[in-house]
Amino acid sequence: MSRTMRAAVIHRFGGPEVLRAESVPEPVAGEGESVIDVRLAGLNYADLEIRAGTYDPPPLPAVLGADVVGRRRSDGRRVAALLRHGGGYAQVAVARDEHTVEVPEDVTDAQALCLLEQGCTAHSALATVGRLRAGESVAVSSAAGGVGHLAVQLARAAGASTVVGLASTPAKRDFVRSLGADHAVGLPEEVREAVPGGVDLYVDSLGGPYLPAALAALAPFGRVVSVGWRAEAPAPVALGDLIERSVGLHGVWMRHVLLAPGLLARTADHLFALARKGLLTGHVDRVVPLAEVGRAHAAVAARQTAGKVLVDVHG
Ligand SMILES: NC(=O)c1ccc[n+]([C@@H]2O[C@H](COP(=O)([O-])OP(=O)(O)OC[C@H]3O[C@@H](n4cnc5c(N)ncnc54)[C@H](OP(=O)(O)O)[C@@H]3O)[C@@H](O)[C@H]2O)c1
Structure with a gap:
């Protein structure tokens, strides 16, 4: 039975x-x-x-x-x-x-759960696909969210020069600053006010009309890494704009992290180690x-x- x-x-x-x-x-x-x-x-x-x-x-x-x-x-x-x-x-x-x-002994159940899906997504966007280097500037959309609040901390831990987090309310923006972001703004158009030359890496989880705005916030040789989209209007991206501004658009899907042998375990080990050092908190x-x-x-x-x-x- x-x-x-x-x-x-x-x-x-x-x-x-x-x-x-x-x-x-x-x-x-x-x-x-x-x-x-x-x-x-x-x-x-x-x-x-x-x-x-x-x-x-x-x-x-x-x-x-x-x-x-x-x-x-x-x-x-x-x-x-x-x-x-x-x-x-x-x-x-x-x-x-x-x-x-x-799960290592000194990582709680709640922390492990915060870090596994959303932390691996944030790390994959910043490091695996975004190839973030120390000294580069980063913007993160929905920066108070599950993926976003970890992306802000991971960018900081990776040595980003400036981290800009986007969030919709003043309370969320306070939270984003408390995570280590240098600036917290409401709209992608405001990213250039915080980093006038544009950012090197922009992690976007909204797509639609937010995507052209994210691309417009990039410095030359910058890249947007898209992790998701809302069911709003699609945003056509013109190849000429990417070439003439020397910027790139990438995507990342956790399915490929799961399919790559050992990648999930290596990423989780990295995130748990950062959590144990106090550099990453879900x-x-x-x-x-x-x-x-x-x-x-x-x-x-x-x-x-x-x-x-x-x-x-x-x-
Ligand atoms: N590629 C992958 O493999 C992968 C894996 C995991 C997650 N994701 C994606 O990553 C994104 C974040 O996922 P999450 O689980 O961490 O969620 P989340 O960011 O915690 O989602 C909630 C937040 O999204 C923002 N948001 C913007 N537009 C919204 C709308 N129309 N309705 C509701 N919320 C809206 C809100 O922040 P504000 O109020 O500050 O705008 C809200 O607080 C999602 O797009 C998800 O699909 C992708």
Whole structure:
């Protein structure tokens, strides 16, 4: 007889109200996978789009959630894992072994969860694709957000000369400055007021009309690294503009970090080491029980969160 667990399940795509805490059968591990008894699950912006059915819709019913921390059932080790096909908002998850990292003793569950998905995305944008060098200047969009607040700190730790964070409210901009940003501004057009010659690297997570503005904020030889986009109007980018300004546009997707052998583990080791040195701290906006995941989605959609939202799957 299959064991049951509690999970936040969707039976149809829609607003935050479609997320319901229910008892469902535990998932079963296949070849190359392990069962994890989850302690905390993470909320990521893409979860909102998957829930709405506008991005990578899974077969229904579905348990969303792309990152978890807990104990691996086979050996009791404390691990954090990324779940390519969801299943995180649950008391038990199944993760591929190569997408699972052991959490060092002196890194808390909450920190590990803040750092794994969003920290690896920020690091991949800045370092792996953005090739940030010490002394270069950096701008980060949604800088108070899950990816953004880590990107600001990572840019600082990598020796950026100037870090500019973008955020929509004065309170968020105060938060961004507290992370080590030299300047916090509201719009991409204001980046040049902070760095008149333009920035060398711009991490953008909004796309649409924000993308041309991000490119316009670059210095010669600068690059925009796009990590995401909102479902707003597409922004055509003219090749001539890139050439005539000697700037570049790159993208990065965590899927390729997962596909590159050993890259996730190396990146996580780097981020955990920075966390242990006090150079990188994941900010937890709130921890919600499974029954409140819908409300947490609504709060992220309403731009009310800063840092990472966690789900206590036993709450
Ligand atoms: N490429 C990858 O593999 C990868 C991996 C992880 C995440 N991502 C992407 O990285 C971005 C950040 O993800 P995250 O999980 O850390 O989310 P997040 O940044 O915490 O998302 C919430 C923030 O986005 C900003 N925002 C701007 N326009 C918004 C809108 N129309 N509706 C709601 N929020 C809006 C808000 O900040 P302000 O109020 O300050 O504007 C809001 O607080 C997302 O685009 C996500 O898809 C990509």
